[in-house]
Amino acid sequence: MTSAYDLSDGLRLRADRARQVADVLRCQIQRRAFESGVLPKEERLVAEFGTTRNAVRDALDLLRGEGLIERLPGVGTVVTAVGKVPHGLHRLLGLGETLHEHGEIVNEVRARGLITPSPEITARLALPDDTPVVYLERLRRLNGVPLSLDQTYLEPELGRALLEEDLEHEDVFVLIERLKGPLGRADLTVEAVNADPHSAAVLEAPRGTALLLVERLTHLADARPVDLEFIRFRGDRLTMRGTLHRSL
Numbered sequence: 115m116t117s118a119y120d121l122s123d124g125l126r127l128r129a130d131r132a133r134q135v136a137d138v139l140r141c142q143i144q145r146r147a148f149e150s151g152v153l154p155k156e157e158r159l160v161a162e163f164g165t166t167r168n169a170v171r172d173a174l175d176l177l178r179g180e181g182l183i184e185r186l187p188g189v190g191t192v193v194t195a196v197g198k199v200p201h202g203l204h205r206l207l208g209l210g211e212t213l214h215e216h217g218e219i220v221n222e223v224r225a226r227g228l229i230t231p232s233p234e235i236t237a238r239l240a241l242p243d244d245t246p247v248v249y250l251e252r253l254r255r256l257n258g259v260p261l262s263l264d265q266t267y268l269e270p271e272l273g274r275a276l277l278e279e280d281l282e283h284e285d286v287f288v289l290i291e292r293l294k295g296p297l298g299r300a301d302l303t304v305e306a307v308n309a310d311p312h313s314a315a316v317l318e319a320p321r322g323t324a325l326l327l328v329e330r331l332t333h334l335a336d337a338r339p340v341d342l343e344f345i346r347f348r349g350d351r352l353t354m355r356g357t358l359h360r361s362l
Contacts, residue, residue, distance in 0.1 A: 131165045132172035138163075139173065143182055144198050144353055153183065153191040181350070199256065201347075203356030206300050206332070208285025209254055209262065217257035221282050224316075225251040228270070235267050238331055239339050248273020250281070253316055260317045261351055267342040287332070290340065298335040304328050304354060313346050324349050 139159075142148065154162070159170045174191060177183045184194045199216045201209075210219040229249045236245050250266040250273070266286060268276060272294055279289045291297060307327045314321040325346045332341040 128166070128169050128172065131163075131169040132176060135159070135163050135165060135170060135173035136176040139177060140180075140182065143177070143193055148193055151193045152189065153193070155190065198351055198353045199261075200355045201352050203302075203354055206287070206297055208287035210285040211287070213256060219261075220255050220258075222253040222255065223250070223281050224253055225249065226277055226281070228273075231267060235342060238342050239267065239269055241269070246270055248277065250276070250286075252281070256351075259351065260319075261348060263313055263316050263346045265344045269338075269340045272340050286341065290332075290334075294334055294340065296335045298333045298337060300330050300332040302328065302330050306349070307346070309346070317346065317348055319348055319350075326352065326354070 139153070153159070153174075156167060156170050156174075159173075160167050163170065174183065174185075178185070182194065183191050186192050199213055201212055213219060227249060228246045230244060230246050231249070233243050235247065236243055239247065241247070247270055248268040250264075250268065252264045252266070253260060254262045254264060268286075272290065275293050276286065276289055281289075287297060305327050306324050309317065309319050309321060309323045309325050311321055313319075313325065314323065317325070319325070326349045328343070328345040328347065330341075330343045330345065331339055332343070333339050
């Protein structure tokens, strides 16, 4: 087992310091902190972070490998990444409701219809085995750029009604509340997965790239589960943000 090192002794591993610097700079890039699009010079970064030039250069190499920055002769280190859009975790909202201020969300409906799912899906929706459900698959674009691939399983009565609605321009949550009344809560899991060949092709992402997979089971106000989703987000185009309160 690797032993810890005492920071007071100044024995900071160069790789650790590079990672720490990269984490802060990455956050600043995502929040568009560099208005000019150019990072501070290496000398300034060394002073700001209280580290070595080699650690700063390693940090910049990490960010360059992620496609976030590039070195231009005569200009300096410039931001090359498209800024990520924030997805709040404070409230239960659909993607269009969450990101409307960042541009136009359009849904490309790739598949829709009645299927007989696995027992796991019917159990999550509190339905008897072999109960047909409505399956909906959408590619969601923000300002024309692929953002997420959504696979949705819906309680059959609600799902059939939704198939008659404008699924290309409206959030499923908005449609559910119009048809069934207010939503109550959602159980949420977020994890990183590698893009399979199909997801990578649809999202126009490199095969094997990391995606954010959100599994969300949404309930009506009366606690009935009606909507189970598996949403694959391009991690280079979206970041999750939330505020947590500690209750004692």
